[in-house]
Amino acid sequence: GAVVSQHPSWVICKSGTSVKIECRSLDFQATTMFWYRQFPKQSLMLMATSNEGSKATYEQGVEKDKFLINHASLTLSTLTVTSAHPEDSSFYICSALLPPSGITDTQYFGPGTRLTVL
Amino acid sequence: AQTVTQSQPEMSVQEAETVTLSCTYDTSESNYYLFWYKQPPSRQMILVIRQEAYKQQNATENRFSVNFQKAAKSFSLKISDSQLGDTAMYFCAFMLGGSQGNLIFGKGTKLSVKP
Helix, strand or coil, X not given: CCCEEEXXXXXXXXXXXXXXXXXXXXXXXXXXXXXXXXXXXXXXXEEEEEECCCCCEECCCCCXXXXXXXXXXXXXXXXEECCCCHHHCEEEEEEEEECCCCCCCEEEECXXXXXXXX | CCEEECCCCEEEEECCCCEXXXXXXXXXXXXXXXXXXXXXXXXXXXXXXEEECCCCCCCEECCEEEEEECCCCEEEEEECCCCHHHCXXXXXXXXXXXXXXXXXXXXXXEEEEEC
16 A cells, blocks of 8 residues: 555656656545655755645745646646756655554655656 | 754665664654655665654564664664665655654665675
8 A cells, every 4th residue: 555656757858848747646645745856866855745735835945936736636746847957857756645544644655757858 | 943864874784684774863842753764776765664753662664673762862773684675775754743744854874785
């Protein structure tokens, strides 16, 4: 249980184009999902928290107009990188928060999406 | 603000041996959770173990166990009978109770298991 998928796993795009990444919770409903960015050999950096049916909460320094997040259903959140540039090249990881089970909330992670902008 | 520190950037261990990864954290809160996540070369983040701060008993999951020292704000991970498949980056993470589930990660420890 608690499986999270991401699509695509790898995308190459030209500078100036937009790219959409999907994050799905496959066997549970997630009211809260998270988007992270990971540079090579570094830790995960939280970009934004996505809540179903409401606007995402962005971390300081993350451009909300560049990284559009939509959490339209309890199983799907999308991250759109608009007008991508080479500096946006990175590994993007989503996670979904398992609802409280009386023990603890826990994040389960998708397999990540490698974005390369040429 | 909460912080998580992993002081060992890299470690290695022989197959079948035991290794301990260190993690310290800083918080003034009393209600929180601690996690260890593993990121193998595939880069899929995998939950290894979790600990509720209000529980005194150390969490265990098969070959993985933690040494949770609340007063010292220490949360180390012990891997027994290390296997080649344990080779990965290990991240310690902190989450405040009652929060939206925001995880604060340490910088990670790269563990290599050698045959």
